Amino acid sequence: MPRRLLQRYMPHPDTLRRQRSLRFMDGLIGNPALWVLSRCSVANAFSVGLFSAMLPIPLQMAVAACGAWLTRCNLPLAVSLVWVTNPLTMPLIFYANYRLGAWLMDVPVRDAPKRLSTHWVAERLGDILPALALGSAVTAVALALAANLSVRLLWRWHVSRSWKARHRRRRRVDCDDGL
Template sequence: MPRRFLQRYMPRPDTLRRQRSLRFMAPLIADPGLWLLTRKSVANAFSVGLFCAMLPIPLQMMVAALGARVFRCNLALSVSLVWITNPLTMPVIFYFNYRVGTYLMGAPVREAPSRISTRWLAEQMHDIVPPLFLGSVVAAIIVAVLANIAIRLIWRWHVSHNWKRRRQKRRQRRARIESEFDD
């Protein structure tokens, strides 16, 4: 993972500390360990952020911030990745999680009527919530583990690719210098 690329788009901790709305989080924001960009902190931030994004709970960003503190990973990445479940993607992701939950529980899938009302939703809630939560937890675990592995592999590939490029440049420079001395 290109560290410079991530640093370019990440907010600065001192900028966030000065915002009035975030003063209650000042001790969390002030911790320099939560702003590191290492292979481990970025991979764990992806795991925490995507895990929280898959859960149908309120205050996902707060849970991701607490998860970043517990797992000592990058705070900004873990909180921002929660926005994968936004108002456009949330119905699709949670419906998929619901389907996974019904499959795992062996429960029938509740088909939605042509017009969804709050009354219908309230009546069906006791049948919908258990498979939704089970499917969400299973999907969250799978997505978090896969993201962690993928980020670590991508980071390692990027580092080895840069080493090979630098080695090749050194060889070219050495060959150019040797050719100048041979003339």
């Protein structure tokens, strides 16, 4: 993974510490181990962030921050990846998780109404919740593992490609100097 690209978009810890709303997290934000951009910290951040994003719970960002602290992975990346499930994508993702859970539990799937509302969800929460929880847990684990493996392989491929390019440049310079 291009470390410079990730660093370009990451906020600086001092900028976050100066915000009043985040002062209670000063110890967490100020921990330099949670801002490292290495293959392991980025891969684990993808796992933590996407795992937290698939959970149908409030405060997903807090769960991702705690997960980043526990696994010592990149904090801003883990917290920002929670936004995969934003207000636009959340209904689709959680409905797909519900359908997966219903399929795994071998229970009939309740079709979504033409107009999804909180009232409809509240009425059927007892029927929906077990399948949604199971589907979300399975999706979260599968996505976390796939993301971790993909990031590690992509990072390794990028480093290997950079080494080969550097080796070709050095050989070309050595050949030019020999002539």
